[in-house]
Amino acid sequence: MTDELPTGAREMVEYYIEEEHGYLSWLGVSVEDFTKNSITLAIPYDEKLTNTTDPPTIHGGIAATLADTAGGLALRPSLADPLNGGVATINLNINYLRRASGDLAAHAEVIRAGNSVGVSEIYVESETPDGETQMVAAGMGAYRLFQD
Numbered sequence: 001m002t003d004e005l006p007t008g009a010r011e012m013v014e015y016y017i018e019e020e021h022g023y024l025s026w027l028g029v030s031v032e033d034f035t036k037n038s039i040t041l042a043i044p045y046d047e048k049l050t051n052t053t054d055p056p057t058i059h060g061g062i063a064a065t066l067a068d069t070a071g072g073l074a075l076r077p078s079l080a081d082p083l084n085g086g087v088a089t090i091n092l093n094i095n096y097l098r099r100a101s102g103d104l105a106a107h108a109e110v111i112r113a114g115n116s117v118g119v120s121e122i123y124v125e126s127e128t129p130d131g132e133t134q135m136v137a138a139g140m141g142a143y144r145l146f147q148d
């Protein structure tokens with residue numbers, strides 16, 4: 001697998017998130033990095049996403065959403081036809097390691113992309129309440145790959 005993405009792939013994913021996907025655009029998801037077998041997505045801190053803790057910490061579902069989306073999008077370039085194929089989550093496992101109180105960044109790497117199933121490993125980083133940037137969640141996702 002080369003690390004080269006088809007021309008315009010990043011712009012297409014950005015268009016999908018910002019213009020076509022109401023939930024992901026509402027969360028403010030952005031593409032930070034995209035290669036043939038990995039992607040990094042981010043969500044900026046927003047009070048509307050927090051639990052009522054002191055200090056406020058981001059609801060775990062937000063990190064799970066970002067991890068799920070990153071794990072799935074990381075697999076898209078592995079499809080025989082990345083434009084017309086599709087990806088759907090079969091199973092997602094998330095371990096929350098620390099509380100998150102800042103921007104979230106999820107980095108997903110393809111572990112294996114087969115013909116009909118792919119697996120991605122995902123790490124989510126954020127600022128923690130003590131002011132350090134650390135890994136706040138680690139996940140693994142299995143995805144159904146639709147080749148056309």
Ligand SMILES: CC(C)(COP(=O)(O)OP(=O)(O)OC[C@H]1O[C@@H](n2cnc3c(N)ncnc32)[C@H](O)[C@@H]1OP(=O)(O)O)[C@@H](O)C(=O)NCCC(=O)NCCSC(=O)Cc1ccccc1
Nearest residue numbers: 068069070071072073085086087088089090116143144146
């Ligand atoms: C498909 C499978 C995972 C496995 O079953 P198998 O027996 O191996 O599959 P089979 O070959 O029989 O396929 C037939 C079924 O597959 C459906 N389909 C076809 N093409 C597509 C397509 N392109 N995308 C989606 N589905 C497609 C088709 O309508 C048909 O359904 P039907 O039979 O008519 O109702 C099944 O258990 C399932 O659909 N689970 C729910 C999965 C789910 O909802 N996950 C959460 C949402 S993902 C998310 O949010 C994360 C994310 C977001 C954004 C970006 C990245 C990540």
